[in-house]
Amino acid sequence: MNITINKTTEPKQKPQDESSLGFGKIFTDHMFLMDYTPEKGWYDARIVPFGPIPVHPASTVLHYGAEVFEGLKAYRTADGTVQLFRPEANAQRIIDSAERLCMPAPSVEDFVEALKTFVSLEKDWVPHSEGASLYLRPFIYGDDHALGVHTVHHNVFCIIASPSGSYYPEGINPVKIMIEDEDVRAVRGGTGYTKCGGNYAASMRAGERAVQKGFTQVLWLDGVERKYIEEVGSMNVMFKIDGEIVTPALLGSILPGVTRRSCVELLKAEGYKVSERLLSVDELIDACENGKLEEAWGTGTAAVVSPIGELSYKGKNYIVNDFKIGEVTQHLYDELTSIQWGKAPDKYGWVEKLD
Numbered sequence: 001m002n003i004t005i006n007k008t009t010e011p012k013q014k015p016q017d018e019s020s021l022g023f024g025k026i027f028t029d030h031m032f033l034m035d036y037t038p039e040k041g042w043y044d045a046r047i048v049p050f051g052p053i054p055v056h057p058a059s060t061v062l063h064y065g066a067e068v069f070e071g072l073k074a075y076r077t078a079d080g081t082v083q084l085f086r087p088e089a090n091a092q093r094i095i096d097s098a099e100r101l102c103m104p105a106p107s108v109e110d111f112v113e114a115l116k117t118f119v120s121l122e123k124d125w126v127p128h129s130e131g132a133s134l135y136l137r138p139f140i141y142g143d144d145h146a147l148g149v150h151t152v153h154h155n156v157f158c159i160i161a162s163p164s165g166s167y168y169p170e171g172i173n174p175v176k177i178m179i180e181d182e183d184v185r186a187v188r189g190g191t192g193y194t195k196c197g198g199n200y201a202a203s204m205r206a207g208e209r210a211v212q213k214g215f216t217q218v219l220w221l222d223g224v225e226r227k228y229i230e231e232v233g234s235m236n237v238m239f240k241i242d243g244e245i246v247t248p249a250l251l252g253s254i255l256p257g258v259t260r261r262s263c264v265e266l267l268k269a270e271g272y273k274v275s276e277r278l279l280s281v282d283e284l285i286d287a288c289e290n291g292k293l294e295e296a297w298g299t300g301t302a303a304v305v306s307p308i309g310e311l312s313y314k315g316k317n318y319i320v321n322d323f324k325i326g327e328v329t330q331h332l333y334d335e336l337t338s339i340q341w342g343k344a345p346d347k348y349g350w351v352e353k354l355d
């Protein structure tokens with residue numbers, strides 16, 4: 001890929017206090033852009049100063065939500081090297097998401113090359129402090145200037161980056177989650193397994209209601225029977241029930257998380273009993289009531305591994321593990337972050353260093 005680079009003449013001041021970065025609020029000096037039409041394929045790969053992108057008022061993305069995105073991070077290790085975590089997995093997932101929305105996506109190789117070139121240019125923006133990283137947000141949007149509903153002709157692939165700390169204000173402390181039994185997020189055959197903007201737009205009403213009631217986020221049930229556990233808006237979920245680690249199976253309506261997959265692989269390699277299966281809310285509540293729910297946590301790129309300290313269902317609240325981070329949750333957090341920040345050997349071959 002031929003990537004042209006137009007560097008900013010007005011570099012911004014980098015954050016001085018990395019302890020108060022929050023998530024996704026500050027952006028680096030540049031962004032990556034590339035266009036697509038069926039005639040030309042992907043063309044004009046370029047890195048340009050970060051700034052507003054002109055959007056036509058009739059653009060497909062504004063009217064029909066033609067948009068898919070990814071989230072991954074660049075980490076700085078103790079010796080100053082910058083590394084990515086499983087970028088090929090994100091590349092493959094955006095291909096799968098785009099395919100569902102009838103949109104094109106760059107090849108795995110081009111996606112990773114674009115990311116690496118972009119992050120190399122923005123290297124000084126990768127935070128130095130413990131727990132902070134450079135969050136990368138690649139996305140593709142449809143940009144035809146016409147109101148007919150049809151496969152998009154002109155698409156844009158963009159990458160922006162944001163030095164970020166923890167996703168939740170709670171940090172690694174347990175979050176409170178409300179099991180949502182009214183709104184649904186996705187159904188099989190729909191877009192649940194994709195990372196498309198529309199899935200997140202549809203989740204906001206329930207998320208807002210949960211926040212009003214003092215919860216951090218909602219835990220979705222399946223969209224047909226409202227019976228089976230699916231995922232939390234920004235993370236997949238895992239439970240330790242009577243010694244067994246259970247996470248909802250990937251049946252088409254939940255996101256195939258890269259962190260989820262890494263946790264499953266890691267736990268299986270260590271000999272834990274892990275089941276990817278249907279888990280009904282009744283089974284989960286029964287486990288809460290009978291003291292069999294030992295731990296609950298979420299997994300996600302932004303959220304990393306996040307303990308769940310309280311679950312609420314139909315107005316009843318259940319405290320998990322005395323609202324403390326559990327043993328397996330802590331272990332997963334430590335293992336994963338040690339690999340990501342280069343503190344432990346990369347025994348699964350998940351890390352990609354920048355040249």
Ligand code: COI
Pocket residue numbers: 070071072200233234235300301302303
């Ligand atoms: C991520 O974990 O990267 C996400 O995309 C979740 C959320 C911030 C939308």
